[in-house]
Amino acid sequence: MSNENLVSRRGFFMKMGILFNGLVAAALTVPIVGYLLSCITGGRANAYLSWVPLGPVSEFPEGETRLATFRNPYVTPTDGKTADTACWVRRIEGQQFQVFAVNCAHLGCPVRWFQQSSLFMCPCHGGAYYQDGSRASGPPERGLFQYPYKVQDGLVTIQAGELPTPGASASLAGKKPSCA
Amino acid sequence: MAQIGYWFDRRLQLAAPIREVSEHPIPRNTASWWYVFGSAALVVFILQLVTGILLALIYVPSGGEAWSSLQSLNHDVTLGWFIRALHGWGSNFMVAIVLIHMVQVFLFGAYKFPRELTWIVGVFLLLMTLGMAFSGQVLRFDQDAYWGLGIGASIASRVPIAGPAIVKLMLGGPIIAGATLSRFFALHVFVIPGMLIGLVCLHLLMVVKLGINEWPMPGRLVKKATYTAEYHELTRKEGAPFVPYAVWKDLFFAAFILLAVAACALYFGPFGPTGRPDPTIIQTVPKPDYFFLWLYALLSLLPPAMETPALLIGPVIVITALLLLPFLSGEGEKSWRRRPIAVLTILLIAISLGTLTHLSGFTPWSPHMNAWSGDPVPERLLHGTTALERQGALVFQVKQCRNCHSLGELGGQRGPSLDSVAVRLTQDQLIRQVIQGGGNMPAYGKNLSPAETTALVAFLETLHPAGQAPARDASRDVVLSDAQEKRPGAQP
Numbered sequence: 001m002s003n004e005n006l007v008s009r010r011g012f013f014m015k016m017g018i019l020f021n022g023l024v025a026a027a028l029t030v031p032i033v034g035y036l037l038s039c040i041t042g043g044r045a046n047a048y049l050s051w052v053p054l055g056p057v058s059e060f061p062e063g064e065t066r067l068a069t070f071r072n073p074y075v076t077p078t079d080g081k082t083a084d085t086a087c088w089v090r091r092i093e094g095q096q097f098q099v100f101a102v103n104c105a106h107l108g109c110p111v112r113w114f115q116q117s118s119l120f121m122c123p124c125h126g127g128a129y130y131q132d133g134s135r136a137s138g139p140p141e142r143g144l145f146q147y148p149y150k151v152q153d154g155l156v157t158i159q160a161g162e163l164p165t166p167g168a169s170a171s172l173a174g175k176k177p178s179c180a
Numbered sequence: 181m182a183q184i185g186y187w188f189d190r191r192l193q194l195a196a197p198i199r200e201v202s203e204h205p206i207p208r209n210t211a212s213w214w215y216v217f218g219s220a221a222l223v224v225f226i227l228q229l230v231t232g233i234l235l236a237l238i239y240v241p242s243g244g245e246a247w248s249s250l251q252s253l254n255h256d257v258t259l260g261w262f263i264r265a266l267h268g269w270g271s272n273f274m275v276a277i278v279l280i281h282m283v284q285v286f287l288f289g290a291y292k293f294p295r296e297l298t299w300i301v302g303v304f305l306l307l308m309t310l311g312m313a314f315s316g317q318v319l320r321f322d323q324d325a326y327w328g329l330g331i332g333a334s335i336a337s338r339v340p341i342a343g344p345a346i347v348k349l350m351l352g353g354p355i356i357a358g359a360t361l362s363r364f365f366a367l368h369v370f371v372i373p374g375m376l377i378g379l380v381c382l383h384l385l386m387v388v389k390l391g392i393n394e395w396p397m398p399g400r401l402v403k404k405a406t407y408t409a410e411y412h413e414l415t416r417k418e419g420a421p422f423v424p425y426a427v428w429k430d431l432f433f434a435a436f437i438l439l440a441v442a443a444c445a446l447y448f449g450p451f452g453p454t455g456r457p458d459p460t461i462i463q464t465v466p467k468p469d470y471f472f473l474w475l476y477a478l479l480s481l482l483p484p485a486m487e488t489p490a491l492l493i494g495p496v497i498v499i500t501a502l503l504l505l506p507f508l509s510g511e512g513e514k515s516w517r518r519r520p521i522a523v524l525t526i527l528l529i530a531i532s533l534g535t536l537t538h539l540s541g542f543t544p545w546s547p548h549m550n551a552w553s554g555d556p557v558p559e560r561l562l563h564g565t566t567a568l569e570r571q572g573a574l575v576f577q578v579k580q581c582r583n584c585h586s587l588g589e590l591g592g593q594r595g596p597s598l599d600s601v602a603v604r605l606t607q608d609q610l611i612r613q614v615i616q617g618g619g620n621m622p623a624y625g626k627n628l629s630p631a632e633t634t635a636l637v638a639f640l641e642t643l644h645p646a647g648q649a650p651a652r653d654a655s656r657d658v659v660l661s662d663a664q665e666k667r668p669g670a671q672p
Contacts, residue, residue: 039359040348048354069460078358080244081458082326085355102462107479108330110462112549117580118627123465124331125480126545126594128622136622138545138594141484162354163330167337167344 048074048161054099056154060091065113065131067102073161087147088113088120089156090131097156100133101145101164108165111144120144142166201388202427205419209395211426214288216433217281218387222380223434224274227441228312229373231267239319241365243358243457246321250453265445271316273441275471278309283526286505289514290393292402296506298386301379303502308376310471315368317469321361322453327466329356338488356459391415392422396514403511465546474536480545481536544593547583551591558588565642572639575632579624587643595621602643602650609651610637 007015034041050073060066065088072083088100088111100120102110109124119136120129127138134143145164150157189195238257240249253260282302285291291299314332318325329351336350337343352359394414420426451469455461468476482490516523548555557573565573576582584594605613614633617623628636644650 037349039352040345067462072355072357074354076353076358078242078244078362080242080358081456081460082243082357082360083355084458084460086460086462102459103330103334106334108334109327109466110459110464112462114552114580114583116552116578117622117624119580119622121547121549121580121583123546123549124327124476126547128547130622130626137617137620139480139482139484139487141487163333163347163351163356165334165337165344165347167334167339167347 049159050074050161051150051152051157052160053152053155053157054087054089055156057091057095057151057156058154060089060097060156062091062093065090065115067113068099068156070158070160085160086110087158087160088144090133095151097149097151098133099147099149099156099158101147103145103164104140105135105142105144105164105166106138106140108163140166202423203421204388204391205415206392206422206426207394207414208418208420208425210392211420211429212395213429213433214284215392215426216430217277217284219430220433220437221274221277221281222384224270224277224437224441225376225380227438228267228270228274231263231270232369232373234263235267236369241319241361243321243361246319246361247453247456250320250322254450254453261450262445264450265448266441267316268320268451269441269444269448271313272444272470273437275309275313277437278306282306283530285393287516287519287522287526288393288396289402289516289519291506292512292514293404293407293506293510295386295390295393296510298383298390299506300503301383301386303499305376305379305383307499308372308379311372312368312376313469313471315364315372318361318364319368320451320453321457323455323457323461323464324452324466324468326356326457326459327464328468329360331466331468335491339492393514396516398513398515398517400514401512402514465549467540470537473540474533477536477540477543480543481539542593546592547580547594548592549583551582551586552577552580555582555587555590558590561587561643566638568635569639569642572635572637575628575636576639579628579632579636581636584621598640598643600644600648602641603645603648604651605640606651606653606656607637607641608653608656610640 052070052073054068054070060068067086068089069084069086072079072085075083086102088102090098090100092098100111104111104122104124104127106122106125106127109122111120111122111127111129113120118131120131120133122128122138122140125139127140128136129140129144130136132143133146135141147158147160149159185195235253238249238253238260240246250264253264255261285299285302314328318329333347333351333356336346339346348354350360350363351357352363391411394411455464467473479487479491513519557577562570562573581598582591584592586593586597587599589597601610611633613619613621614628614636615623615625624633641650
């Protein structure tokens with residue numbers, strides 16, 4: 001015991017014990033972090049984005065903008081009404097549509113359509129958009145988010161599943177409709 | 181009785197440390213009504229813990245059922261409304277008291293040596309209190325909560341690169357739904373309260389160990405080398421035991437605050453819930469709770485280009501400044517009488533937050549969604565007008581101009597009031613403004629027929645105070661009179 005370089009038997013076991021706990025903790029961290037991050041990494045596996053029908057083309061008169069609702073393609077049992085989503089469908093003419101998210105491109109409040117003035121107005125911070133979704137005035141830095149759409153078997157179908165946000169690589173940002 | 185006490189203390193051995201804490205000497209002049217806010221915050225926190233547990237007996241943290249369980253708390257469960265009201269008002273009081281406590285500590289220089297760490301822990305306690313306030317608003321799973329989460333997600337999404345991942349982490353998935361509520365429940369009920377309890381203990385431990393901050397005397401400077409000795413000298417010479425010398429004021433104030441919370445709960449009742457959290461109901465005007473109203477106003481008033489930097493960098497600067505404060509001015513003058521910049525800073529912040537909160541009460545930046553169909557055109561503006569001008573008034577209402585422009589105090593305030601617009605703008609300028617927009621006004625060119633524009637501008641030209649002539653373009657007068665003169669057969 002007089003030699004300070006010597007590690008005592010108990011001291012050694014204590015260090016081994018700490019090391020052992022560290023290893024177990026590290027091993028447990030992997031599933032814990034995997035569980036916590038599953039909502040990010042699971043996106044691709046769960047196919048958040050998929051095609052959802054909004055209704056027959058005949059429900060959307062030419063030259064008008066109508067509110068449509070759909071059930072989010074990715075739901076969990078406790079979602080209740082929150083998985084129902086609204087969107088604004090503008091039928092320009094024929095098979096030409098624009099489908100806008102209701103979420104304002106500023107901070108996500110639901111914009112309302114005013115047919116008489118052909119404007120979308122946001123109740124929160126006063127953003128306004130023209131009928132084609134482009135920014136008219138107020139704090140938004142861009143136009144309304146658009147869902148990619150296609151007309152299939154007489155149904156207007158959009159690719160949806162994610163909350164559109166103004167972040168740089170939000171999936172819907174800046175995407176043109178995939179067929180027009 | 182004494183024997184039972186002795187039996188327990190033999191095993192717990194807590195009597196001596198409790199006596200030591202309660203009788204620790206404090207400087208006599210700190211037994212002041214200014215020193216009661218910390219203990220009041222603690223008491224309200226305990227109220228929140230108790231009422232929170234009571235609410236958890238009924239509340240269901242499920243996206244599909246939370247709202248209904250709140251309704252049943254409000255209407256079916258005996259006194260459920262009162263417990264909800266206590267918890268809701270308790271949270272308002274807690275935020276307010278924590279802020280007042282912080283201002284008092286700042287103005288009394290209590291964050292200076294050796295109490296830097298107490299301040300830093302306090303900053304984290306403030307952040308957690310605000311975290312509790314926000315997550316609590318989410319648990320009141322109604323329309324405001326739903327769209328408030330959307331706003332939170334929109335802000336988080338602006339973080340460079342990691343934004344979309346942070347949004348999914350915050351929402352627990354791709355949309356605001358059941359998983360979102362569940363994780364905010366875990367935060368509000370387990371994670372943040374756990375950290376709060378731990379940090380409150382640490383905060384209190386330091387208050388007892390380092391002693392309460394002495395009453396700041398102008399000219400008595402804090403020096404690291406001598407402060408501790410001076411403080412001990414002070415408490416030795418004119419100290420008094422905390423119990424009962426100062427504690428009675430804490431007790432009275434705590435009881436008063438609890439009574440005030442209960443009175444508000446009884447009189448005003450619980451907060452919401454507002455409409456069902458159904459995203460297909462878009463006829464909603466979401467608004468945050470009062471402690472975030474200033475932010476709501478700020479986000480409306482900031483220039484668009486400044487918003488993202490302000491949202492992402494602003495909090496970092498504020499929190500860093502708060503954390504660095506005791507290191508930047510850890511010594512020197514404590515008294516607010518000799519710290520004008522400190523006093524002005526507090527005044528500036530208080531006035532800014534107060535003004536922003538006040539503005540958010542009537543949201544001048546938001547269009548009034550129903551003004552066009554609901555607000556009448558004042559009679560005096562239509563008196564003696566031509567058919568064309570009346571047609572213009574109709575266009576003005578039908579095209580929803582009223583949603584942003586008020587007439588006779590009624591209507592939106594997003595754009596300028598038009599009661600005297602004819603004094604400001606000439607006919608040509610009115611036409612240009614209507615058709616091309618600009619200055620934060622949408623362009624209506626594509627949406628108004630020439631006849632509608634003519635009528636609208638004719639109406640707008642009548643909008644000037646009696647006795648004040650409308651604006652006119654002098655050069656136009658010259659051109660028109662020239663044309664008149666050159667016309668063949670014109671009378672000079």
